[in-house]
Amino acid sequence: MKVRTQYLVALLLVVIAFGVSAYFYPQMPDRMATHWNASGDADGTMSKLWGLFLLPTLTAGLLVLFAVIPRIDPLSENIQMFREQYELFVVLFVAFMLYVHSLVILWNLGYRFEFTTVLAPAMGVLFYFIGTLMNRVERNWFVGVKTPWTLSNDEVWKNTHSRAGTLFKFAGIIAVLGAFVPVYAIYFMVVPAVGTSIYLTVYSYVEYRRVTV
Known part of the structure; x- marks a missing residue:
């Protein structure tokens, strides 16, 4: 295409x-x-x-x-x-x-219908593809995990996004599973995504310190 x-x-x-x-x-x-x-x-x-x-x-x-x-x-x-x-x-x-x-x-x-239940599979697919994108993204100012540390060092950018690809794919799988537990579907979507974002921010800082110090 x-x-x-x-x-x-x-x-x-x-x-x-x-x-x-x-x-x-x-x-x-x-x-x-x-x-x-x-x-x-x-x-x-x-x-x-x-x-x-x-x-x-x-x-x-x-x-x-x-x-x-x-x-x-x-x-x-x-x-x-x-x-x-x-x-x-x-x-x-x-x-x-x-x-x-x-x-x-x-x-x-x-x-x-259970709104969060029918939303979960679509959210999971979106997260999973974001993971695929993270595995390919090169350093830029708009797309990807943009922290002061990833933007300052190519190696930190590469290592962080390699980790991001795996985590977002995992978050996508968990989100899809939320469709099978309607009561907790929203948590299956939100918690992994938020947790991944926080982890990657901290990881990029730690990785920057490892690479530059």
Whole structure:
């Protein structure tokens, strides 16, 4: 798949999100459920205009940002080295956002399901692919584990992202398992991701000290 085609696919998914929102607009309640708590219960609402179009608009804005990043990063030549994986991530991320948007619409159409349970597999796939991306990413200012220590040393960047690839894949697998334990699904998604982020921050500092001292 060519680079240009990947962005076109992502753009098509955004257009679909807007189209679905417009199609179901008359069928939506005036106040749409748009937020669910850790137990999977709806506990927040928005007007149907915002409920239907906020997420597609946010996704469109992020897609523009993703497209611009390789052009504005001072280390853009490094991004070219993992450009294919980066843009596959863009497509996957936009597809994930469309999936979440579809769940919101289905819920407001009257279908009932454990929101966190059906979200867990998609979140797991996203985390797993992030792990794949981490294994390929080269030093840059926008993508990856960006701490003062990874950005200051190529070896620290490489070692940290090698570790990040494994941990995010592991977090993805755990998130998918959350679908089988609905009561704790949210924790299967959040705890590994947060724990991984904290660990990698500390690890990058320790690795920097090891390499430079």
